[in-house]
Amino acid sequence: MLTGGQVAGLIVAVFWAVLVSFIALTLLKLSRLLGEASEVVHDIGDQAGPLLEDMTRTVQRANEQLGRTDVITKQVAGVTQNVSAVTTVMTSVVGGPLVKAAAFSYGVRKALGSRDGDGRAHSGKPELQARSSGRGRR
Numbered sequence: 155m156l157t158g159g160q161v162a163g164l165i166v167a168v169f170w171a172v173l174v175s176f177i178a179l180t181l182l183k184l185s186r187l188l189g190e191a192s193e194v195v196h197d198i199g200d201q202a203g204p205l206l207e208d209m210t211r212t213v214q215r216a217n218e219q220l221g222r223t224d225v226i227t228k229q230v231a232g233v234t235q236n237v238s239a240v241t242t243v244m245t246s247v248v249g250g251p252l253v254k255a256a257a258f259s260y261g262v263r264k265a266l267g268s269r270d271g272d273g274r275a276h277s278g279k280p281e282l283q284a285r286s287s288g289r290g291r292r
Contacts, residue, residue, distance in 0.1 A: 156164070
């Protein structure tokens, strides 16, 4: 039979064996995880070069398009200035005489329209019609 000290030693030895087995399995799983992580990092490193080249080409194309847009914007600004100048010239050439003619014709109509058929001038104030029934409001 085993003595009390030997039983205690046996229990401690079993405990240590279980603990070491648990730590060994944990370290094994951790080593597998680190191996997979290093493969992922390696794959990302392999793909990073072409991705950066694609991004560089995309940025260059975007810069080219922005340059073209800048040229188009400057041309539109020039066209806008030209249209503004033409509008100003047309307003001064056509608008001035038209306004004068319209004012003259308005004055003539006002002068001719302010006379009755018998030649008397109107006062220019509106007149109210008198009620014919002679009754007040209902």
